[in-house]
Amino acid sequence: MSKTLTEIAQQLRDANKKVQMIYAFNGIGKTRLSREFKQLIAPKNDDGEGDQSELSRNKILYYNAFTEDLFYWDNDLELDADPKLKIQPNSYTDWLLTLLKDLGQDGNIVKYFQRYANDKLTPHFSEDFTEVGFSLERGDDERSGYIKISKGEESNFIWSVFYTLLDQVITILNVAEPGERETNQFDQLEYVFIDDPVSSLDENHLIELAVNLAGLIKSSQSDLKFIVTTHSPLFYNVLFNELNGKTCYLLERFEDGTFALVEKQGDSNKSFSYHLYLKQTLEQAIANNQVQKYHFTLLRNLYEKTASFLGYPKWSELLPDDKQLYLNRIIQFTSHSTLSNEAVAEPTPQEKQMVKLLLENLIDNYGFWQQLEQNDNRN
Template sequence: MGKTLTEIAEQLQNTDKKVQLIYAFNGTGKTRLSRAFKALIAPKAEGEEAQASDLAAKKILYYSAFTEDLFYWDNDLGLDAEPKLKIQPNAFTKWVLEEQGQDQSITTTFQNYTSEKLTPHFSADFSTVRFSFERGNEQPEPHIKISKGEESNFIWSVFNALLEQLISELNIADAENRSTDAFNRLEYVFIDDPVSSLDENHLIELAVNLAGLIKSSQSGLKFIVTTHSPLFYNVLFNELGSKLCYLLERFDDGSFALTEKQGDSNKSFSYHLHLKHTIEQAIADNKVERFHFTLLRNLYEKTASFLGYPKWSELLPDDKQLYLARIINFTSHSTLSNEAVAAPTQAEKATVKLLLDHLKSNYGFWQQEQQNG
C-alpha cells in the first residue's frame, strides 16, 4: 500500500542521515514533497508566503520552484524602460546580499555557468538586478532580459552563495563565536531539482561543487536533494560518502512510495534498460512478438514521463497517428477470450525496430544511457 507525501516526508524526517538523495521522474511529485517536508518541519509560519520573516527563526532552507518565485521581472515598463529582475523582500537574500556582501561571489558563479560576458548589476538597495552583455568589439547591450534558463542559473547562484556562507558559520562549533546567530536553529537544507537548463559539463560541475559544500558541513546540518537527472544523481552518488538513496514513485491511485536503493542510477533504476535490451534481443533474433509492442509502449511512456512530455505519443516519429494506431492495435486487450491473436508481420516487426531506433537516436536521455553503458 502506498503512502501520502506527508508520510513520505515523515519517513525522511525520521532518518538520522546527513544526506538523503532522491531520484524521481518528472511529474512524480518532487516539488510537492519539498512542500510537504517544509510544512512538517516549519508549519505555516515559515511557508513561502512568509519568506520575509526573521531568518533566525527558520529551521529549513529550501531551493525549489517556489524559491524562484522570489524573483520576477518588472512588467510595468514603458517602451524605453530597462528590463530589471525584481527581488521580493525576504530574509535570505537580505542576509546574503546586504549583510554579507556576496554580490560579487554571485556574479562569479553565475558567469561560470553562463558566460563571462553576461553580467548582473545589483541596485544599491539590492531590490532589483539588471543584466548587460558584452559583445566583443561590438556595441555592448547595457540592459537585456535574460532567458528563463539564465534566470534559473542566477537564482541558483544566489542560493549557492547563501549555502556557502551558512555552512561556514555553522562550522564554528561555539555559537558565541559566530558572526551571526541567524542559522543557529537551522536543521535542514532541502534542494529540489536544481538547475536543469545546464549542459552536461556544467551540470557535472554543479553536482561536484554541491557535493563539496555538503561534505564541508560539520555542524549536524542535514541535506535532502531530489533530482530527475540520472547524470546529476550519479555524480552526487559517487561524490558523497555517507548517504541514503531513494527512488520516489507515484502510483495510479495517487499514493507514493519512497524505496531505498543501492548503487547509482545505472544499477538502481534499470528497468527501462531491461525493457530496451529485451526488445533489442527480440529484434536481433527475429523473434518479435505481440507482447514486445507492449514493452515498446511501456518504454515510450517511461521516457515521456522522464522528459516531461504529457503524452508518450508526442515522442513518436512524424506520422504519429499511424504509429500510434499500430501500437494501440497490438497493446489493446482482446474483448473476446477466444479471439485469435495474429502474430506480427515482418512489416510490423520492422516497425518495432524503427520506433526503438527513433527513441534511442532522437532523445538525449537515451544517448546518455548509451554512452554510460
C-alpha cells in the same frame, strides 16, 4: 507499502541521515514532497504568534520551483526602460537579500552565475538589492545596455543566489562556538532541501554543479542535514560518486495517488534499472493508450542511452526506415518551446502509434535490451 507524501516526509525525517538523495521522474511529486517536508519541519503556527516565514527559515532552507517564482521581469516597454529582474518583496526575500548584502556576497553571486552561464554576462544589483540588471561585458571596459536573459540563464542566476546563501550557511555553522560566528541567524537550522536545480544546464555545467554542490555538502561539519531530489540520472550519478555516507531512494507514485520511497544501493543505472524502468513506463502508457508529450522525451532518452552503449555517434542512426521523419517528430516533442504560439499539441493517435513502433524497433533490433532484461532477471 504505499504512503502519502506527508508520510514520505516523515520517513525522511525519521531516517535522521546527514545526506539523503532521491531520484524520481518529472511529475512524480518531488516539489510537493519538498513542501510537505517543510511543513513537517516548520508547521504553520495557527495561533498567529510570530512571523511564519521566520519560523520556517530558522529550521529549513529549501530550493524548488517556487523559489523561482520569487523573481519576475519588469518589462517597461512603453518607457523603453532597461529590463530588470525584480525580486518579490516579502519577509523571506527581504531577509535573504539583506543578509547577503550585509555579508557582501553580491560578488560571489556574480561569480557562481558566470560559472554556469557566460563569463561575459554580468548581473548588476541595485543598491537596495531589490532588482538586477544584466549586461554583456565587451572586454574593453564597455558593456551593453541591460538585456533580458533567457529562462535558463534566469534559473541559473536564482540558483546562484541560493548556492551563495548555502555556502555562507555552511561556512558560518562550521564555527563550533555560536558566540564566535559571524551571525547567529542559522543556529537553529536543521535541514537543507534542494529540489532539482539542473533543469536548464548542459551536461558539462550539470556535472560541474553536482561536483560543487557535493563539495559544499562534504565541507559541512555541523549537524545540518541535506536532502537532494532530482530527475536527472547524470546529476544523481555524479552526486552518488562524490558523496560518502549518503542514503539513496527511488520515489515512485502509484495510480491511486499514493507513493513509495524505496531505498536503493548504487548509481541510477545499477540500482534503479533505469533503462528498464523507462521501457516499462513507455509500455504501460502504450497499453493504456495514455501516451503524452513527455513520453517522447523518455523514448528519446532510451535511444540516446542505447546509441551511447552500442557506440553509435548519433542516436538517430537507430531509427528505422525514414529516419528523418521520425527524428523531426521526436525533436518536435522534446524541444523546449519558448513562445506560446510554438506550443506543441497533444500527440495524435498516429503519433501515439509511432511511439509504439519506435519502442518495438529498439527492443526487437538491438540485443542490448535482451541482455539488460536477462541481467535484471538474475538480480
